[in-house]
Amino acid sequence: MYVDFSIRKAGFLALIACIMLFAVIQTFALKEGRYGSTPPFASFGLMSQEVGLRARYAIEGSVFRLSQAAGSAFAFLGFKPQTDGPSRSARAIPVLTYHRIVGSSNDFNNVTTGNFRDQMFALKRAGWETVTLKEYREFMAGTRELPEKSFLITFDDGAKESFYPVDPLFDVLGYEGVLYVIASAMYTPESTYYLSPTEIRRLLDTGRWEIGSHSYDGHRPYPADAEGNTGIFFADKLWLEEENRLETDKEFTSRARDDLVHAREVLESEYGVLVDTFAFPLGNETGIEGAANFSEGAAITEREAKKVYSLGFLQTDPHRYSSNYQSDAGSIAYRIHVDHDWDGERLLRELQNGLPKDLPYEDDFSEDKGWIASWGALDLGRNNFSLSADEGASSASAFLDGSKLWDNYSFNVSMNWHEGSAFLIADVVNSKTYDACVFSNGVVRLQTTVNGETSTLAEKRDPSIRFGDGVRPGIRVHDAVIECLWNYESILEAYERRNIGGVGVQVWNPQLGTAALTVSDIAVQPL
Amino acid sequence: MNNTSTNISGRASGIKEKVDGIVSNLGGWFFFFSIIYVILLFKAVTYDSISNHVFFGIYSLLITTYILSRFLLAYLHKPIPVDLTYEPSVTFVVPAKDEEDNIEETIRRFAEVEYPKEKIEVVAINDGSTDSTLERMYSVAHEIRDSVGRIEVVNFQKNRGKRYGMAEGAKRAKNDVIIFIDSDSFIDPQSVRHMVKYFADPSVGAVSGHTDVWNRDTNLLTQMQAIRYYIAFSVYKAAESIFGVVTCCPGCCSAYRRRYVMEFIDEWLHQRFLGVQCTYGDDRSLTNFMIRKYRAVYSPMAKAHTVVPDTFQKYMLQQQRWKRSWIRETFIAATFMWRKNLVAASSFYAYIFLAFISPIVFFRAVVWYPVVHDGWPVVYLTGLFLMLFLHGLYYRIHVGARAWILAVGSFWLNTVILMWQLPWAALTLRDTRWGTR
Numbered sequence: 028m029y030v031d032f033s034i035r036k037a038g039f040l041a042l043i044a045c046i047m048l049f050a051v052i053q054t055f056a057l058k059e060g061r062y063g064s065t066p067p068f069a070s071f072g073l074m075s076q077e078v079g080l081r082a083r084y085a086i087e088g089s090v091f092r093l094s095q096a097a098g099s100a101f102a103f104l105g106f107k108p109q110t111d112g113p114s115r116s117a118r119a120i121p122v123l124t125y126h127r128i129v130g131s132s133n134d135f136n137n138v139t140t141g142n143f144r145d146q147m148f149a150l151k152r153a154g155w156e157t158v159t160l161k162e163y164r165e166f167m168a169g170t171r172e173l174p175e176k177s178f179l180i181t182f183d184d185g186a187k188e189s190f191y192p193v194d195p196l197f198d199v200l201g202y203e204g205v206l207y208v209i210a211s212a213m214y215t216p217e218s219t220y221y222l223s224p225t226e227i228r229r230l231l232d233t234g235r236w237e238i239g240s241h242s243y244d245g246h247r248p249y250p251a252d253a254e255g256n257t258g259i260f261f262a263d264k265l266w267l268e269e270e271n272r273l274e275t276d277k278e279f280t281s282r283a284r285d286d287l288v289h290a291r292e293v294l295e296s297e298y299g300v301l302v303d304t305f306a307f308p309l310g311n312e313t314g315i316e317g318a319a320n321f322s323e324g325a326a327i328t329e330r331e332a333k334k335v336y337s338l339g340f341l342q343t344d345p346h347r348y349s350s351n352y353q354s355d356a357g358s359i360a361y362r363i364h365v366d367h368d369w370d371g372e373r374l375l376r377e378l379q380n381g382l383p384k385d386l387p388y389e390d391d392f393s394e395d396k397g398w399i400a401s402w403g404a405l406d407l408g409r410n411n412f413s414l415s416a417d418e419g420a421s422s423a424s425a426f427l428d429g430s431k432l433w434d435n436y437s438f439n440v441s442m443n444w445h446e447g448s449a450f451l452i453a454d455v456v457n458s459k460t461y462d463a464c465v466f467s468n469g470v471v472r473l474q475t476t477v478n479g480e481t482s483t484l485a486e487k488r489d490p491s492i493r494f495g496d497g498v499r500p501g502i503r504v505h506d507a508v509i510e511c512l513w514n515y516e517s518i519l520e521a522y523e524r525r526n527i528g529g530v531g532v533q534v535w536n537p538q539l540g541t542a543a544l545t546v547s548d549i550a551v552q553p554l
Numbered sequence: 555m556n557n558t559s560t561n562i563s564g565r566a567s568g569i570k571e572k573v574d575g576i577v578s579n580l581g582g583w584f585f586f587f588s589i590i591y592v593i594l595l596f597k598a599v600t601y602d603s604i605s606n607h608v609f610f611g612i613y614s615l616l617i618t619t620y621i622l623s624r625f626l627l628a629y630l631h632k633p634i635p636v637d638l639t640y641e642p643s644v645t646f647v648v649p650a651k652d653e654e655d656n657i658e659e660t661i662r663r664f665a666e667v668e669y670p671k672e673k674i675e676v677v678a679i680n681d682g683s684t685d686s687t688l689e690r691m692y693s694v695a696h697e698i699r700d701s702v703g704r705i706e707v708v709n710f711q712k713n714r715g716k717r718y719g720m721a722e723g724a725k726r727a728k729n730d731v732i733i734f735i736d737s738d739s740f741i742d743p744q745s746v747r748h749m750v751k752y753f754a755d756p757s758v759g760a761v762s763g764h765t766d767v768w769n770r771d772t773n774l775l776t777q778m779q780a781i782r783y784y785i786a787f788s789v790y791k792a793a794e795s796i797f798g799v800v801t802c803c804p805g806c807c808s809a810y811r812r813r814y815v816m817e818f819i820d821e822w823l824h825q826r827f828l829g830v831q832c833t834y835g836d837d838r839s840l841t842n843f844m845i846r847k848y849r850a851v852y853s854p855m856a857k858a859h860t861v862v863p864d865t866f867q868k869y870m871l872q873q874q875r876w877k878r879s880w881i882r883e884t885f886i887a888a889t890f891m892w893r894k895n896l897v898a899a900s901s902f903y904a905y906i907f908l909a910f911i912s913p914i915v916f917f918r919a920v921v922w923y924p925v926v927h928d929g930w931p932v933v934y935l936t937g938l939f940l941m942l943f944l945h946g947l948y949y950r951i952h953v954g955a956r957a958w959i960l961a962v963g964s965f966w967l968n969t970v971i972l973m974w975q976l977p978w979a980a981l982t983l984r985d986t987r988w989g990t991r
Contacts, residue, residue: 029634029798029851030631040629047590
């Protein structure tokens with residue numbers, strides 16, 4: 028045997044063996060501590076991504092700060108006027124919904140890493156800062172002031188891709204987020220998709236994240252009839268296979284409540300934090316239809332959620348203002364879904380347009396200042412506001428985002444009007460609650476609409492009201508008075524004003540698909 | 555001259571140099587062990603998939619264990635000091651055919667070895683060359699006649715084959731130790747002492763020198779072969795040497811104890827396998843006869859250089875010949891290897907298993923799996939790469955920065971192309987057309 032098993036060599040080998048063993052065990056312990064039950068290769072991928080992004084954002088973050096510092100230095104020296112006015116307090120807070128931040132976009136739900144980065148830097152550059160849930164709720168309760176450009180970011184489902192690509196960027200920008208966790212999903216063994224409890228704990232430890240409830244198990248499709256068609260957990264009655272029937276109302280209610288309660292219990296006991304907010308899963312006013320076999324389902328879920336959580340988030344829609352106002356503070360708030368194809372500029376415009384606007388207000392439509400088409404088609408091209416009904420519809424409606432807090436104003440437009448009725452609407456609370464002056468050829472009518480129910484307050488024939496180019500109708504609201512204007516002259520009034528709110532335009536023509544109106548400019552003057 | 559650097563590094567064995575060497579290679583060793591760490595992690599992580607497929611799981615664990623154990627054993631290979639009082643007489647035997655370019659340098663080097671000249675004998679055999687090999691043999695014999703004890707040139711009128719040449723040389727040799735040198739190989743001056751020192755142990759019958767590639771810088775192919783040679787000797791032969799069962803003391807530079815060789819020289823000369831006269835793999839075959847009874851070891855300090863094929867076609871033909879002789883001699887060795895040391899024997903049989911299974915595993919991972927299951931062979935290719943990288947780093951640490959990264963490419967070539975030569979060689983075992991000389 029030509030073997031040299033001297034103390035030196037044996038010792039060296041023993042040392043190497045110990046180091047190797049230690050290193051391997053430590054590696055697994057580290058993986059367990061940071062990634063929990065995530066499979067090893069996936070953990071390695073996440074680690075690489077995290078390290079890569081942290082390095083990248085650290086560099087981009089310092090470049091960004093440097094450019095900001097240089098910018099303010101130039102401004103200080105007087106080379107550039109300071110664009111921001113005096114800092115104001117927030118009057119409304121927009122809330123953003125994201126799901127996953129993905130490498131390449133393969134569906135409409137998820138934003139790419141590149142777009143997300145662009146969005147966050149754009150918001151930061153424009154002076155937007157995130158708020159925590161606590162700050163949001165104190166603001167809503169009126170006990171805290173926040174800077175004007177404050178917003179809340181939420182991520183639904185509790186997926187790995189909601190945390191790993193995001194946190195390094197938040198770290199650099201000083202942003203904070205809220206993760207809405209599907210409580211049952213985090214226990215998916217060896218998941219490469221959902222965050223494991225270990226990872227959620229680490230997420231909470233960063234101090235940049237809070238969590239909320241996104242139901243216990245309310246996402247999977249469930250059978251909703253004997254044929255096996257599926258329904259939505261929180262909106263449809265489920266099919267009970269053994270008993271060959273649908274759930275009763277009572278069974279639906281208790282199932283919904285049990286899930287809501289269970290989710291909160293599980294999350295609070297797992298992480299030892301308060302879980303007092305809820306993000307409604309799909310099916311609640313999101314436009315996704317399930318079996319639609321129980322029309323009260325969604326409302327019952329909202330009612331039950333109110334008993335379990337002090338705040339629930341639904342998705343906003345074109346029927347309401349995009350931001351959440353103190354005046355509406357309640358147990359439901361609305362979120363803006365960030366679409367997969369929005370770049371930073373687009374998201375910034377959405378948030379800026381949703382900011383409460385000041386009076387007087389003028390608009391020549393050279394840019395979109397936040398007009399929301401509740402129904403019908405709105406075209407803001409060619410420096411005009413062209414509203415037209417969809418095919419098969421008799422009307423179209425749009426209102427101005429950010430005008431919700433306006434009170435005591437007169438709203439005048441200049442428009443090309445050749446058929447049907449033109450509605451100038453004021454006191455817009457949402458697309459179904461407002462006051463309106465309805466101009467038809469030779470007739471004006473003053474009406475109020477509350478939750479879609481319209482009642483006429485006054486009506487008058489007036490031959491001076493005629494189709495034509497550049498006609499000037501208007502509406503004036505102050506105190507309890509609503510007035511209709513034609514060529515700035517008050518021609519009809521009523522004294523039953525109950526709401527305050529912003530402005531909008533509607534068009535109506537009984538012949539389907541023909542209603543259309545072009546407005547060239549508007550002016551809203553405070554009284 | 556390419557051997558000057560070897561001379562210098564050969565002398566540089568002081569403790570200070572050694573410490574300097576370790577320190578300057580600290581980064582290299584760190585990477586080396588880091589790769590091992592990653593390989594271990596890899597194995598631990600893929601354990602589930604390994605245990606799901608017993609057969610391929612065993613292959614996976616076995617090949618890792620085999621390769622890592624080679625490095626471990628090579629590290630434990632015992633260096634032997636030169637004993638200046640032990641000076642057996644030596645005979646250089648050089649069979650040559652059509653080697654007019656190199657034969658003079660090969661023989662001239664025997665006059666330069668650091669050994670008492672009266673104890674040196676040279677037997678050069680011209681195996682029916684059609685070029686000027688014979689004339690050059692005579693002229694160089696004349697040139698060095700005063701620097702060696704005795705020199706003899708034997709001329710075969712007709713080509714008889716390398717094996718006959720070696721046997722003829724062995725029979726004519728009068729000294730204790732025969733050193734076979736290929737006619738395109740060049741021995742270093744210190745190498746004789748480093749080879750004969752092992753023969754002080756009477757159980758040792760053969761000593762393999764360490765052969766590096768002479769024409770390393772000719773092209774990419776020879777560079778890659780340089781790396782393969784280095785690893786094959788300093789890791790794989792060193793590991794076999796621990797147990798005295800080096801399975802091939804190659805013809806380029808190996809020493810044999812003449813008395814032991816004489817016991818089986820005729821049996822070896824007329825060796826037949828599957829009914830066919832054996833005309834290739836003479837060195838492996840001779841070693842195989844030796845290790846039945848005696849020991850064969852590897853002497854890392856006995857340095858020589860050899861000319862390797864510099865075209866791909868020549869290289870493939872050489873590899874094909876080697877593979878066939880490997881199959882034949884491994885089959886023979888398998889009949890007695892189990893009597894040897896447990897570790898040596900199990901390594902030997904494990905390697906047979908691995909060599910024959912690796913084409914199947916490669917096919918399964920790279921062709922079958924992607925086609926049928928639509929999955930990339932990430933684990934297999936990463937594992938393969940890590941192993942190759944490990945060899946590359948070893949070469950980088952010991953030889954220096956030049957071309958080390960090519961090790962990866964070299965072993966790729968070995969794995970991807972040469973792997974398939976083994977089954978092919980097995981099928982064409984009886985075909986003797988490519989026999990050398």
